[in-house]
Amino acid sequence: MDFSIASLGPCRIDSPFAPLVEARRTTEAYVDEGDRVLFDDTISMVAARGLPIEQLPSFEPGGPRSRIFFEPAKTRVAIVTCGGLCPGLNDVIRGLVLELTEHYGVRRIVGIRNGYQGFIARYGRDVVDLTPDAVAGINEHGGTILGTSRGEQDAGEIVDCLERLGISALFVVGGDGTMRGAINVSAEIADRGLKIAVVGVPKTIDNDIPYINQSFGFQTAFGRAAESIRTAHVEARTVPNGVGLVRLMGRHSGFIACYAALAKNDADFVLIPEVPFTLEGDRGLLAHLRKRVVERGHAVVVVAEGAGQELLETNGTDASGNRRLGDIGVHLRHRISQDFDEAGLELNLKYIDPSYTIRSVPANPYDSVYCLRLAHTAVHAAMAGRTEMVVGRWHGRFVHVPMRLAISKRNQVDPEGDLWTSVLEATGQPPNLR
Ligand SMILES: Nc1ncnc2c1ncn2[C@@H]1O[C@H](COP(=O)(O)OP(=O)(O)O)[C@@H](O)[C@H]1O
Numbered sequence: 001m002d003f004s005i006a007s008l009g010p011c012r013i014d015s016p017f018a019p020l021v022e023a024r025r026t027t028e029a030y031v032d033e034g035d036r037v038l039f040d041d042t043i044s045m046v047a048a049r050g051l052p053i054e055q056l057p058s059f060e061p062g063g064p065r066s067r068i069f070f071e072p073a074k075t076r077v078a079i080v081t082c083g084g085l086c087p088g089l090n091d092v093i094r095g096l097v098l099e100l101t102e103h104y105g106v107r108r109i110v111g112i113r114n115g116y117q118g119f120i121a122r123y124g125r126d127v128v129d130l131t132p133d134a135v136a137g138i139n140e141h142g143g144t145i146l147g148t149s150r151g152e153q154d155a156g157e158i159v160d161c162l163e164r165l166g167i168s169a170l171f172v173v174g175g176d177g178t179m180r181g182a183i184n185v186s187a188e189i190a191d192r193g194l195k196i197a198v199v200g201v202p203k204t205i206d207n208d209i210p211y212i213n214q215s216f217g218f219q220t221a222f223g224r225a226a227e228s229i230r231t232a233h234v235e236a237r238t239v240p241n242g243v244g245l246v247r248l249m250g251r252h253s254g255f256i257a258c259y260a261a262l263a264k265n266d267a268d269f270v271l272i273p274e275v276p277f278t279l280e281g282d283r284g285l286l287a288h289l290r291k292r293v294v295e296r297g298h299a300v301v302v303v304a305e306g307a308g309q310e311l312l313e314t315n316g317t318d319a320s321g322n323r324r325l326g327d328i329g330v331h332l333r334h335r336i337s338q339d340f341d342e343a344g345l346e347l348n349l350k351y352i353d354p355s356y357t358i359r360s361v362p363a364n365p366y367d368s369v370y371c372l373r374l375a376h377t378a379v380h381a382a383m384a385g386r387t388e389m390v391v392g393r394w395h396g397r398f399v400h401v402p403m404r405l406a407i408s409k410r411n412q413v414d415p416e417g418d419l420w421t422s423v424l425e426a427t428g429q430p431p432n433l434r
């Protein structure tokens with residue numbers, strides 16, 4: 001694991017934040033820019049490394065610097081949002097624009113329309129000016145005012161466009177695919193000997209980006225998902241042999257399903273991609289579900305879209321190379337109905353798929369705060385010449401994470417971890433459904 005952050009050069013310019021931070025030292029509420037945030041947070045984890053303290057894996061802290069790399073008056077900035085929607089995208093855009101203009105005095109900020117496509121001539125190269133007026137009130141709305149897209153674009157053409165626009169700092173707001181694209185862009189920038197900072201704000205409702213504790217918009221998304229679980233529960237308990245079946249987003253990671261289920265504490269079974277299950281046999285889902293309905297009169301099943309894919313046919317990939325998943329919700333609805341029928345049991349199954357409704361909403365107040373603080377951290381990093389990195393929060397501290405680390409693996413629910421244990425405690429489902 002390499003935690004070192006790439007930099008465009010020494011910081012020689014006084015930062016407007018110098019008077020605010022120069023006298024500060026690390027406390028439990030602040031990390032000095034010269035300090036490091038430890039990766040490990042227990043005594044046994046640190047001890048197991050067997051390393052001297054300065055060699056322990058650690059993150060560079062985020063936040064304002066006393067000196068910066070770019071001269072604000074000469075700095076031009078671009079912002080792009082890519083991949084699937086996520087609550088809070090507009091909060092991030094507005095946060096970046098206001099911090100850059102009001103505090104650093106950056107005068108030219110452009111938004112690239114429709115993700116990486118907006119850089120490309122074939123798609124009509126689409127750029128809009130972003131001023132404080134242009135972003136007023138956008139945080140009240142879901143989606144992204146810049147638009148977004150999937151599908152890989154040529155890094156050479158992207159950098160041609162950055163050069164033509166005279167950009168010094170590019171902010172990329174997106175998920176793992178976006179960061180892979182941004183690494184290619186950074187490599188092209190380095191090959192051409194340019195000084196353009198590329199700083200990411202990681203975006204994913206699936207919460208599948210590692211080394212950042214939690215992604216923005218996730219809390220809003222699972223909050224919306226929890227409403228579907230409440231609906232399913234109300235419907236299921238008011239009819240004989242009621243089963244509420246809820247399918248939630250979560251391509252490879254079951255965080256939305258777990259958190260939404262815990263938020264309502266009404267689910268009897270939670271099925272996620274990280275924990276394989278079978279339908280058939282004494283230990284399978286169907287037998288346990290039948291038993292639960294016979295004993296208690298109703299049941300609620302929450303399934304993440306990526307769960308049980310081994311039971312289904314997959315359907316190729318999307319424009320970004322993401323696997324198109326089989327529909328586990330529809331499959332379960334069919335198999336549960338069949339199973340109750342074969343057992344001669346009445347069944348009242350209500351199937352709910354909130355689908356895109358959980359990600360197209362505006363951020364809740366918690367996520368809005370988080371988005372704004374991530375945006376501030378990203379601006380401080382870029383102005384200090386940091387590049388090929390994303391901002392994140394680790395153990396409650398804002399940190400800089402190398403982009404390569406942020407895509408080096410997928411953040412997933414650990415079946416041996418305490419989140420899954422909480423789900424097992426809350427549902428009472430067997431640890432092994434197979
Ligand atoms: N392997 C890759 N290499 C380069 N660019 C990629 C790669 N995967 C995705 N991208 C780019 O990132 C953008 C968003 O990726 P996608 O996977 O759709 O969403 P997310 O960033 O949310 O994971 C796409 O438009 C594409 O241009």
Ligand SMILES: O=P(O)(O)OC[C@H]1O[C@](O)(COP(=O)(O)O)[C@@H](O)[C@@H]1O
Nearest residue numbers: 083084175203204205206249250251
């Ligand atoms: O239909 P779309 O827009 O391709 O998006 C569906 C996928 O987007 C997600 O919200 C995640 O998107 P990202 O990979 O862009 O973060 C998944 O939960 C879902 O499977």
Ligand SMILES: [Mg+2]
Nearest residue numbers: 083175176177
């Ligand atoms: Mg992705």
